[in-house]
Amino acid sequence: MTRAHAQHQSHDHHGHDHHDADSAQAEILELDAEALAEHTTGIIRWLPLHGSPRQIVDLAAGTGAGTFALLDQFPEAHVTAVDTSPGHLRRLSEKACARGVDGHVRTVLADLDEATWPDLGTPDLVWASGSVHHLADPGRALRAVHDLLAPGGLFVVVEMAGLPRFLPTTAPADRPGLEDRVHAAGDRLHARHLPHRGADWGPMLAAAGFVVEGELHVDVNVEGAGNPVVGRYALHALQRVRGAVAAELDREDLAALDRLLDVDGPHSLLRRDDLAVRTKRSVWAARRA
Known part of the structure; x- marks a missing residue:
């Protein structure tokens, strides 16, 4: 969990801009959770657990995708959901109450880049x-998780291969390959700030004292036809990316992207029937000996 967390965390600013960014990010998190719910359940069922866990910590919990997926599988467990965004944790708490599981969920506001947890x-x-x-210093954080876990406990790291793709490579017709160019621009910006994205976490987990007991690599392809969540997810995700990369795109690509993001226009993403959520998820299951 860091101040720069683009998926599950928000910048530590105040005022309306911070609130608006927090809300926009929360919307993406919830669409992501809904679109990938089946895959998340599959990952949890794959885990090499020794019985059902009773005490769970969800790091960078966001609005609760992992928290509630874990509780669905382990309804007797108690989950401590940790995040640096008060807004996200407030939404998570509200959802816990609505689901009737608030007695099983505790929220903790914290930044795990801090030296003391x-x-x-x-x-x-x-x-x-x-x-x-x-994380600014993932090695330190992995060692902290190792020391936190009960002996024999399991640490699960789930990472996605960058942001999902939604459009076919042939789209849009007047600027084919647009989404790849948009994400390439984003990757260039992220490379300076996120040097560990795409890392193999196995060696780092071993260096932190864990025994890696399993790795899982999942190809995600959630078709958008008949699934309005995919269209809304694509719209919100690409709106967010546009804000970061607009200055990096050429004029024609930016104009084409804006046509896709215009919900009232004829080329809107929401009018397309060829969208899908395409990405890869990698999972490492590591045990404290």
């Missing part, structure tokens, strides 16, 4: 999805 108990499962590559 709050008391997170002694969990037998720690879940970190889309977060460890954002």
Whole structure:
């Protein structure tokens, strides 16, 4: 969890801009959770667990995708959801109440780039999805998780291969390959700030004292036809990317992107029937000996 967390965390600013960014990010997190729910359940069922976990920590919990997926599988467990965004944790708490599981969820506001962590108990499962590559010093954080876990406990690292792709490579017709160019611009910007994105976490987990017991690599392809969540996810995700890369795109590409993002226009993403969520998810399951 870091101040720069693009998927699950928000910049530590105040005022309306911060609130608006926090809300926009929360919307993307919830669309991502809904679109990838089946894949997340599959990952949890794959885990090499020794019985059902009772105490779980969800690091960079966002609005609760991992928290609630874990509780669906382990309804007797108690989850400590940790994030640096008060807005995200507030949404998570509201959802816990609405689901009737608030007695099983505790929220903790914290930044795990800080040298001292709050008391997170002694969990037998720690879940970190889309977060460890954002840490300023991931080696230190992995060692802290190792020391936090109960003996024999499991640490699960889930990472996605960059932002999802939504459009076919032939789209849009007047600027084919647009999405690849948009993401390439974003990757160039991120490379300076996220040097650990795409890393192989196995050696780093071993260096932190873990025994890596399993790796899983999942190809995600969620078709958008008949699934309005995919269209909304594509719209919000590409709106967010546009804000970062607009200055990096040539004029024709930016104009084509804006036509896709114009919800009232004839070329709107929401009018397309060829969208899909395409990405890869990699999972490392590592045990404290």
